[in-house]
Amino acid sequence: MTTGSVLLASVPTSVWIGNQQLPGSTGTTFEVVNPATGNVLAVVADATATDGAAALDRAAAAQKDWAATPARERSRILRRAWEVVVERRDEFALLMTLEMGKPLIESHGEVSYGAEFLRWFSEEAVRINGRYTESPSGSGKILVTKEPVGPTLAITPWNFPLAMGTRKIAPAFAAGCTVIVKPAAETPLTMLLLAEVFRDAGLPDGVLSVLPTTQASELTAPMLADPRLRKLTFTGSTAVGKTLLKLAADRVLRTSMELGGNAPFVVFDDADIDAAVDGAVAAKMRNTGEACTAANRIYVDNAIRTEFSGKLAERMAALSIGPGDVEGTQVGPLISDNQLRKVDSLVADAVEKGAVIETGGAQLGKIGYFYLPTVLTNVTADARIVKEEVFGPVAAIVGFDGETEGVAAANDTEYGLAAYIYTQNLDRALRVSKAIESGMVGINRGIISDVAAPFGGVKESGLGRESGSEGIAEYLETKYIALP
Structure with a gap:
């Protein structure tokens, strides 16, 4: 037994x-x-x-x-x-x-x-x-x-x-x-x-x-x-x-x-790119992406977007996927076949509207509900994955130009649970964290939950x-x- x-x-x-x-x-x-x-x-x-x-x-x-x-x-x-x-x-x-x-x-x-x-x-x-x-x-x-x-x-x-x-x-x-x-x-x-x-x-x-x-x-x-x-x-x-x-x-x-979340992960042009990639993996892939605080929309300044996207795709592709009780597994299955189909449909919709799959983008195997860690680039603003909570291992990258545009994109949602900011400028970090409509904001960190801190959101x-x-x-x- x-x-x-x-x-x-x-x-x-x-x-x-x-x-x-x-x-x-x-x-x-x-x-x-x-x-x-x-x-x-x-x-x-x-x-x-x-x-x-x-x-x-x-x-x-x-x-x-x-x-x-x-x-x-x-x-x-x-x-x-x-x-x-x-x-x-x-x-x-x-x-x-x-x-x-x-x-x-x-x-x-x-x-x-x-x-x-x-x-x-x-x-x-x-x-x-x-x-x-x-x-x-x-x-x-x-x-x-x-x-x-x-x-x-x-x-x-x-x-x-x-x-x-x-x-x-x-x-x-x-x-x-x-x-x-x-x-x-x-x-x-x-x-x-x-x-x-x-x-x-x-x-x-x-x-x-x-x-x-x-x-x-x-x-x-x-x-x-x-x-x-x-x-x-x-x-x-x-x-x-x-x-x-x-x-x-x-x-x-x-x-x-x-309730639900649609967390923005905003990477400004002065960010430490390697640290931002580490943070994005943590914020996106905790619990195989099945978390209300998961980074759902990854906004990257166009000045560094290509470098960031390449490094993130490399990291996501290297993650080990399999049953959770197998030693070395980093990414487990999704909770159900319904959730698997939802994730796949969001990816398909984004691709149909012009997104590019840098890695992943498909179910893995026929047993269990596994979906490959996925990175999408060139994601358009009308893609469902930008508007809906994906609850899966999919990172959707959208470019922006300048702080004002980045903040506006982050706030363009009915949700307001968690948000993430990467910048090496303290004044910008404090300014943006105040401007972002969210109950919780992480500055240069991808995991923010803490028993000693209040957890909750604004808006819907x-x-x-x-x-x-x-x-x-x-x-x-x-x-x-x-x-x-």
Whole structure:
């Protein structure tokens, strides 16, 4: 029996309500597939609205006691969960590689990143502060307190199966909120394993439920309509986010939305070209390009575009592609055949409109969902790949002339999550970072995510911020008490 088989045999595959596995209200199941092989990894219970109601019953019943639990105790549970995830890092990493496809080295990186949210918010739990002041008019005193929002529904994506869960669960627990997680149907196993970790860390019954499902809207709509649910946090596409916001509006439900991105990577004529190429590979190829922060539109000043394009194509062509659990793999499969077809159609559209394929541009093999790392040059402004989030290993290069044109191109999108700037001029870096319409800007670096920094976007990339000291505020209500 392989290591993967032993691991999969020990991972929960039922709905997780309260602190226990349950078969699901109907007994129906769905298959979780390894994107590197197309083979079935596990058969998982398919949660229904009945299961959602049971989970919300438990969350609502546990909310008062969990909110009253001393902050130090909530901190201790989060800290212990961090310790257990770190202890079991190899299991989590292999599980993510098997169900999502990313190379093991990246899965290990996600374990470190995802676990760190547990540690960070274990420390933030004991630093929830209010204030007490005299009224400026002298008419009384002002007492401001922070209280947990209440039962929370967290909907997480497939591309970072651990980190996108811990980034929501950890601040919610730190604030004193109970949580129901609806993980992506493509990658439910990692979140189910995390639920087991929280149980072992001493989390009280009812505080966390995990509901894998292929019937997302049928499961979540009744919960969103239920007055006991007080918070929705979602990471995923802008289209789905807009639908959820409309549903949440009926009850003026507290929401935070981390939505789509179309990140510009702007290389100015004074940039260190080799450093910019390194940054572009990091920003483009993290998670095989399946990241909302991935560099989607690479704008390069025409004065250096030919040199930059050649060096980037050489680097991308040299990347090792294959199953994530094979040693030395740098690029894994895409999550599904649908995603593979989408990437290929975006490349075909760009080529039809005049783009040149410098390397890649095709599916690799007949088994699994592999797409060759690709560099496109001469990409036109009307190409779909400039307007749509590719979510794959394709770097689309567009030339520009001068700072004003570069900034205008970067801002020519309805999205505003992440942006990247390469320049050796500090004044330009600060000037451009202020001018670019984005919630996050990386200057001369291709990886910007940091547990201690606020993560989120502007425009149609979302509402609110996750991580950093700002992250816990999304799960707290402010109450003003007027004293004589």
